[in-house]
Amino acid sequence: MSTIEVENLKYRYPDTTKLVLNDLNFSVEKGECLGIIGENTAGKSTLCYALAGLVPHFYKGAYGGKVTVNGLVVRDHEIATIVENIGLVFENPFSQMTGAKQTVYEEVAFGLENMGLVRQEMHTRIEKYLKLLAVYSVKDKNPFDLSGGQMQRVAIASVLAMEPEVLILDEPTSQLDPQGSQEVFEVIEELTKGGMTIILVEHKMDKIAQYADRVLLLHEGRQVDLDTPENIFSRGDLTDFGLTPPVVTTIAKALGIQYPGTKLYPVTIEEFKRLGEDK
Numbered sequence: 001m002s003t004i005e006v007e008n009l010k011y012r013y014p015d016t017t018k019l020v021l022n023d024l025n026f027s028v029e030k031g032e033c034l035g036i037i038g039e040n041t042a043g044k045s046t047l048c049y050a051l052a053g054l055v056p057h058f059y060k061g062a063y064g065g066k067v068t069v070n071g072l073v074v075r076d077h078e079i080a081t082i083v084e085n086i087g088l089v090f091e092n093p094f095s096q097m098t099g100a101k102q103t104v105y106e107e108v109a110f111g112l113e114n115m116g117l118v119r120q121e122m123h124t125r126i127e128k129y130l131k132l133l134a135v136y137s138v139k140d141k142n143p144f145d146l147s148g149g150q151m152q153r154v155a156i157a158s159v160l161a162m163e164p165e166v167l168i169l170d171e172p173t174s175q176l177d178p179q180g181s182q183e184v185f186e187v188i189e190e191l192t193k194g195g196m197t198i199i200l201v202e203h204k205m206d207k208i209a210q211y212a213d214r215v216l217l218l219h220e221g222r223q224v225d226l227d228t229p230e231n232i233f234s235r236g237d238l239t240d241f242g243l244t245p246p247v248v249t250t251i252a253k254a255l256g257i258q259y260p261g262t263k264l265y266p267v268t269i270e271e272f273k274r275l276g277e278d279k
Contacts, residue, residue, distance in 0.1 A: 001071065002027035003166060003197050004051065008065035011046065011055055020046045022221040024065070028166075031195040035202065035212030035229070039242030042218035044201045045091070048170045050074070051199060053082035070165045084115070086166040087159035089152075092175050096155035097143050104130070104146070105139040108158045115162060129157040133187055149180025153187060160191075167191065168199040173207075185211075206246040209233060209267035217241065230264045248272045 009024040020043045028034050036044050049055040053074045056063040067074040070085040090096050101107040105126060112122045130136040133153040138146060143154055152172055159167065169188065173181035185207060192198060192211055202208050208215060208229065215232040217225040219241045225232060233245040244250070245267070252258070252265040257275050259266070266272040 001068075003030045003032075003070055004028035004199075005068040006051075006065070007067075009047075009050060009067060010064040011050060011061060013059065013061045016061075018221075020221050021050065024218075024223050026216060026223065026226050028197060028199070030165075030197055032213045033192050033198040033200060033211055035200050035208035035215040036218065037202070037205065037208055037215060037232075037243060038218035041220060042241075043221040044218060045170055047218070048088060048168050048199065048201060051166075052086055052088040052168055053077070053079045054088075083111075083162065083164065085164055086168065087162060087164035088168045089156050089159055089170065089172055091171040093148060093151040093155045094144075096158065097151070102142055103140050104135060104143055104154050107143050107154060108161050111158055111162050125161045125163070129161045132160070132190070133157040134183075147180060148176045149183040152176060152180065152184050156184070156187060166197045166199065168201075170201045171203060174203060205233065205244065206248065206267075209246045209249070217243075229267045230259070233267050234264045 005027045006024050009021050010019055011021040012019045024047070036047065038044050046055060049059060050067055051069065051074070056075060057079050063075070069082065072082065072085060074082060097107060098110050101110055108126045108130060109122055112125060127136070130139055133156055135150055135153050135157060138150060143151060146154065156172070173184050176184065188198070188200065188211055200208065200212060212229055214226060215229050216223065217232055224241065225235070233249045238245055248269055249265045249267050252272055257266065257272065258264060259275065266275050
């Protein structure tokens with residue numbers, strides 16, 4: 001069984017008539033990084049909420065179909081159970097902080113306390129993930145005294161400390177400056193290399209191309225395509241969905257640099273250079 005299975009998922013928010021998610025069907029394998037792209041009305045964040053159980057347990061409305069995460073049917077389990085299997089990092093790191101803790105260390109401990117972990121296991125996990133996210137040196141600082149990049153890494157550490165099977169990142173760098181964005185993507189790279197199952201919503205197409213194994217293209221709540229980055233970004237109709245391919249792909253199209261025997265263009269600098277040398 002796949003780690004995530006989405007079957008005929010439909011959803012609309014209360015007091016609305018339009019489906020935000022309209023008959024989605026896809027699966028995600030263990031250790032895979034799935035990128036999700038689409039313009040602002042595509043339903044990306046709502047899909048994240050559905051995978052994490054916030055839809056339909058927190059956000060009510062009309063819900064149909066089935067979402068299964070690590071063998072659990074999301075609709076049939078409380079959020080407290082779901083968060084042990086899937087973690088969600090929001091777009092704005094400020095919204096992730098509890099505001100009730102005075103130090104980074106205590107902030108990361110908050111979720112573990114709610115899980116009822118024994119103290120020694122808590123300390124072991126907190127130190128492990130603060131070091132992994134390179135924020136151990138600020139463990140005694142107030143979370144709101146940190147830079148945006150540091151705060152987002154603390155948010156990720158807080159989720160990872162609960163050791164979920166799946167990590168969802170909903171545009172984790174949209175509120176950050178270039179330095180903060182780079183810090184977060186370095187963490188994502190570390191996690192993908194470590195084999196964690198990741199759902200990455202991101203408006204930076206070059207980052208999706210670099211980190212995603214497959215890409216899910218949404219438009220107005222519908223599933224347009226699900227394929228490799230090369231196939232998705234080589235489509236000639238991306239602008240119809242409010243998107244542009246990575247800069248590398250745009251340049252490759254202009255220069256006619258393709259994978260031999262295909263109509264596919266490179267999506268990363270490394271592949272661009274390799275194909276350019278072979279041409």
